[in-house]
Amino acid sequence: MKSKLIKPAEVTADVCAIECFHPCTVARVQEALADDAERLAAGAELFKMLGNPKRLLILRALREAELCVCDLAHLLGLSVAATSQQLRILRAQGWLRMRSVGKMVYYRWHEAPPLPNLDVALRVLGA
Template sequence: MEEIMSKPVQDQCEDTCNGTSNIDVLKEQMLADQTVTGLTEVFKALGDPTRLKIIYTLLNKELCVHDIAQVLEMGQSAISHQLRYLRNLRIVKRRKVGKTVFYSLDDGHIEQIFVQMLQHVKHD
């Protein structure tokens, strides 16, 4: 038992599994820190149930804050706060008509991400 515990722990494999040239290529292709931070922020935004419900509500139709609040049975202030957060991340966009502000998904990428993940979660 003492022999096992006294052996130094290896923190790497003895031989590179895929060769050092593959490792170098992977390092060169690694995402920039700024890109990783942006992705993290988007995934963090998608980690909130209220924001997911808002995105789902906006999948097929542009709506005003009042209508979103009615659908989600929440206060307009809470919805406005979440919409501002989503807008700052370019997940939703707004369009003003007179005094009314309509919200929709910013682009097809958000819709694709949401629909793909919804299909994944519902997949048996």
């Protein structure tokens, strides 16, 4: 999905009212950014997801050992339902793997996480 370019006639009161000093440069950058709109939105969602300390704690804990939902809930000081919700978010992003043994569900760190540098960051946070 491409962003539409804002033409001078479409400028509203919310936008800077000062004349654009470098219109060619602004137009070039605006065109370059138009192709990145979806990726930037996905990146914002990723950072939003990682901005939750409980989710970072889950990721850090699962680097150490595979844990069931109940053990993670105890570790986090959350209910099983709240912990499951956080796990569902992380799993949907590809950060975790799960396995079921009867009624028990175990989670583990994905061996090849979507952002390999996150593993390095979690090591630093855990040091």
